[in-house]
Amino acid sequence: MTARLATSDLVLPATPGRTTLRSSPGLWAGAACLGIVLLAALLSLVSTPYPPDALDLPNRLAGPSAPHWLGTDAFGRDVAARLLEGARNALWVGTLAVGLGVVIGGALGLLAAAGARWLDESVARAADLLFAFPAVLMAILLTIVLGPGLFTATLAIGIFNVAVFARLVRSAAGVVWQQEFVRAAEALGKERARITVDHIVPNVLGLVLVQASASFAIAILAEAALSYLGLGIQAPAASWGRMLFEARTYLDQAPLLAIFPGLAIALAVFGANLLGDALRDGLDPRGNP
């Protein structure tokens, strides 16, 4: 029990740190931005102004108006409704891809730090290798085998995240394994698996949380890019990236079509980045420069 208290003091901030985190404007601004996107996603589950794939051909490429707040696209589909559905898809892919990275990458990192040297080396080298395959390259490879779609996009972004979290957790856990209290627990005969659960995990959780925010932002960008390229979410389902691809043809006629989805992506990414920065500064016991 004493050791457990000692572990939490190492990385988790003391009371003043927590107060700083809670009063950080970045944290609240980031949470607000992501909150808007989350609300949009939830709203799309309950109700949208029009069905996102309902065609209204006489009203195609219309500007913002009372019936269509953000106008219509080249098929007369309601832009606002498609943005809401796009929010749901973006959050879905982002959460799954980062979750995949945290769970599998995190577990591999913990195993590498606690296990034999060959295991540690293997995980490190495998993570290094996967770094050479950013989501777009992995998605190209997977598309050949699996075909394009939400699953391929999520898997491609997720595989890259496995490498990110495996590397992060391996090195952070390695540092904690060298701490006196962990060595003491080991000397007292505590099993390595037990030490991992009791001491290592609580001490790397802060770092994982910070990285998860940054990775979430990158995942949203990657999903949009893959959908833009036609490797991600497929029509008629709405995706912010695909909306931008469709807007490319009508840049001079309907420039707003290329503005709204971009702003939606920027809002989500900006929110996740702000949240990540605030968490990093707040959870860093040394304080920020």
Next chain:
Amino acid sequence: MATFLLQRLVGLVAALAAASLVVFVAVEVLPGDPARAILGLSADPGAVAALQRELGLDQPAALRYLRWIGGLLTGDLGQSWAYRVPVAQLLGPRLAVTVPLALLALVLTVVVGLGLGVISALHPRRWPDIAAMTFAQAGMAVPNFWLGLVLILLFAVRLQWLPSGGFSGWQQGVGAAFASLLLPALALAAVQAAILARVSRAAILDVARDDFVRTARAKGLAPAGVIVRHALRNALVPITALMGLQFAYLIAGAVVVENVFFLPGLGRFVFQAIANRDLIVVESVVLLLAAMVIVVTFAADVAARAIDPRLAGRQ
């Protein structure tokens, strides 16, 4: 340094070999039949079998891999299914677009990113710092392909200063080719510059707290001189390492941005190959792009080691 270099070179070769294995396994060993993928689900089984023989798919995977690798080492990348010419012949003209695009983006990244980082570090928490960091935060949130569209809208559609897409080719003159690459490179560099600005600011401020910087200030050197002559040189170590890691994103970004601007580089080529089911081209291009990332990461690693006087002193 020699031992370090030798170790890293062995690591580099191993990484390249492993990357080739990843590409091969993903395309040719995972469930799914490339021949059927090329011909379509309703293809005649006889035609599928014939194509499997033509592509060598009836042979064991290990043999196919060794043959592919052997070809790569001798410059023979195989024959394109769609174009019916050697893949190596097709890659040259595409590389002449992608490599200059990546280099131009890299130069813009370093100039803008490092510039903003230094300005921020010289005036911490004052308005130039706040302005530069706000710009950086915004730059990080903007997807490169959206920025590409906005730049097209502004500079090609509205102002008509630069082309909205396509590539005039180097034979039409460097000026025209440069004009075709400028907007894509800007779209590509914005995010990277934003990240570099934040990291270089943090790295310089971190070094600025060190004793040798305080000593330099105490000798009467001006703050700007101290930053440029002392702090920046030391901060270059983490900055160089970061640039190596960020190169993967630059390459991935180039694939996307080339498709936004219809640039006939490797990124656009690989998408045409996917549409044509030209597997050997997909394999070659993806491996080439991954190899670029691995080699640049290696170079950045060695460069960081070379410019760090402390590490060099230990040798």
